[in-house]
Amino acid sequence: MKEISILEVFTFETQQIKKIFFTLIYLTIVSLTAVGCGASSSSSVPSSPVKTDASTSQSQTSETTNSLPVTSSGIKTVPAALYSGSTTSDITISGSLFGTKQGTVALTSYETGNEISFVRIKNWSQNSITISFSPSSTGIAAGEYRFKITLPGTTTSLYSSMFNVIQPNYPIINDFSFTTKPVLGKPLPNVIFQGRNLWSDQSLPPDFAIYASVDNGTPVLLQIKSYYSDSSGTQFVTAQNSSFLLKGKQLMFWAISNSKNSNRITSQLPSIGKIYALFVGINDYWYVTKLNYSVPDAAAMKQSLAESQLNNLWSGAEVTLLTDGAATKSNIFAAIDSISSKLTPEDCFFMFYSGHGTSANPDSGNPDTETYICPVDTFASAADCISSSELKQKLSAMPYDVQKILIFDSCYSGGFVGKSSDLTAKYITLKDTPEDVPDTGGFKSIGLSAGNVFFMTASKYSELSYESSSLGHGVLTYNLLQGLGASGSVFGGAILEGHDTITMKEAFNYAAARVSGQTPQFFTTVSGDDIPLKGSLYTSY
Numbered sequence: 001m002k003e004i005s006i007l008e009v010f011t012f013e014t015q016q017i018k019k020i021f022f023t024l025i026y027l028t029i030v031s032l033t034a035v036g037c038g039a040s041s042s043s044s045v046p047s048s049p050v051k052t053d054a055s056t057s058q059s060q061t062s063e064t065t066n067s068l069p070v071t072s073s074g075i076k077t078v079p080a081a082l083y084s085g086s087t088t089s090d091i092t093i094s095g096s097l098f099g100t101k102q103g104t105v106a107l108t109s110y111e112t113g114n115e116i117s118f119v120r121i122k123n124w125s126q127n128s129i130t131i132s133f134s135p136s137s138t139g140i141a142a143g144e145y146r147f148k149i150t151l152p153g154t155t156t157s158l159y160s161s162m163f164n165v166i167q168p169n170y171p172i173i174n175d176f177s178f179t180t181k182p183v184l185g186k187p188l189p190n191v192i193f194q195g196r197n198l199w200s201d202q203s204l205p206p207d208f209a210i211y212a213s214v215d216n217g218t219p220v221l222l223q224i225k226s227y228y229s230d231s232s233g234t235q236f237v238t239a240q241n242s243s244f245l246l247k248g249k250q251l252m253f254w255a256i257s258n259s260k261n262s263n264r265i266t267s268q269l270p271s272i273g274k275i276y277a278l279f280v281g282i283n284d285y286w287y288v289t290k291l292n293y294s295v296p297d298a299a300a301m302k303q304s305l306a307e308s309q310l311n312n313l314w315s316g317a318e319v320t321l322l323t324d325g326a327a328t329k330s331n332i333f334a335a336i337d338s339i340s341s342k343l344t345p346e347d348c349f350f351m352f353y354s355g356h357g358t359s360a361n362p363d364s365g366n367p368d369t370e371t372y373i374c375p376v377d378t379f380a381s382a383a384d385c386i387s388s389s390e391l392k393q394k395l396s397a398m399p400y401d402v403q404k405i406l407i408f409d410s411c412y413s414g415g416f417v418g419k420s421s422d423l424t425a426k427y428i429t430l431k432d433t434p435e436d437v438p439d440t441g442g443f444k445s446i447g448l449s450a451g452n453v454f455f456m457t458a459s460k461y462s463e464l465s466y467e468s469s470s471l472g473h474g475v476l477t478y479n480l481l482q483g484l485g486a487s488g489s490v491f492g493g494a495i496l497e498g499h500d501t502i503t504m505k506e507a508f509n510y511a512a513a514r515v516s517g518q519t520p521q522f523f524t525t526v527s528g529d530d531i532p533l534k535g536s537l538y539t540s541y
Helices: 006-034 294-306 329-342 388-397 475-484 504-512
Strands: 074-077 081-083 091-096 104-109 119-124 128-133 143-150 157-159 163-166 172-178 191-196 209-214 223-229 235-240 250-257 260-268 275-281 318-323 348-354 357-359 371-373 403-409 423-425 452-457 466-468 501-503 521-524 532-535
Touching: 091 143, 104 119, 104 128, 163 260, 172 250, 172 260, 191 250, 275 294, 275 329, 294 318, 294 348, 294 403, 294 475, 294 532, 318 329, 329 348, 329 388, 403 475, 452 504, 466 475, 475 504, 501 504, 504 521, 504 532
Parallel strands: 081 163, 275 318, 275 348, 348 403, 403 452
Antiparallel strands: 074 091, 091 128, 104 143, 119 128, 143 157, 143 163, 172 191, 191 235, 209 250, 223 235, 250 260, 357 371, 423 466, 452 521, 501 532
């Protein structure tokens, strides 16, 4: 064993002291950096249709989520509302990354910021915190509050969204659900509300009402369709207003019973942020058969959607038009990549293509055979075209939640072909043999990896599609324009006259019913879903 000298001991102890000193400096810097990183959220609400009781808050509001990102520590849900004086019920606050070590929870007045200290923590975990209120002589007074959570080992605080504390025996809405998914620009679907004290004695009071508003707009009365209570005393009401169109960002509900206002409960409507659109039309092919009406297709669709005075869904849209010599494979990919780099999860990617299409093996009977659209510089080989696999990769590279809308008017994109003297098929034959191009998956294989996709095609995978000299357009595009309004007016076509919104499915149904000789196709990766394509959506009701 080696003998240790006095000098070595002194040197070792000095090194340890240095390590401790610099560690303390580092921890101090980290602590200072963490101060003030908390986030908060709030909301405003419209006036109630009847006056609020003097014992309640002037503005009774609740939200179920706040704006903190789920990817970091944050509060996701809080109660819809609580009753004043309540001290017995456990309350669960859900969120993310709270940590396993217990921090502190305080109830704070939304108006004054004052903390109410009688909060007891019963359970603390990564994703939820269960609390109760210590008994007191007065309990919680009616008013607006939010929770303040301080994570262990830091001075950083998280604030929940605001919720309401109301007087005992007042009506309260704890939750609600839609019987069908709401669609922007369409009527409010049936809503099932869950709550307490909405009625008594198994009958609704004469003044019972449920109201809705969008973006703090004018309240709209809902029609009560049914109501019942379960064995636990929880009450359920189904209500609807078929003339109330969903046009805005935030939907709010509240009830009135025996001249008493319930809490307000909100939900974010499905939304479309900025639209990034790519229109491609090709007539003048360099190496394969030229077409006549694909450029007019792209120009007219751009005018109908992006240039309509009545279409504020597309207000502020960023639009790219590629025609003929500009529509090379590299330019089309560059345009898609440029859009992809700008997209946020709230945005929408739209692509319209009119031109030649082809298939690796249209007679294979396999709907997932590799299919293609053909840029202007194609030599009729698979490598020169844009394959369904390549398109899938581009869509999958975009943020998952981005709405992706595609309309392709080309052969083999789907449809059955007929014969007509003024029709010209929009297809080319690949020089590659089917054996050279494996079946690696068609449009239907886009799948969930690409997120929310809405796809309309001119024909089936095994069929041609056509352009018409008498129509001056591709057959699918012509009928779409008749429905959407070729002049840019929503009412230029015949879809939903008297309304001001056209969805993707409505546009498809209108066009498909009028196309002959080919069979347009529509599908989405989100079962039963629909999306607005054109209309005035963001004006408060």
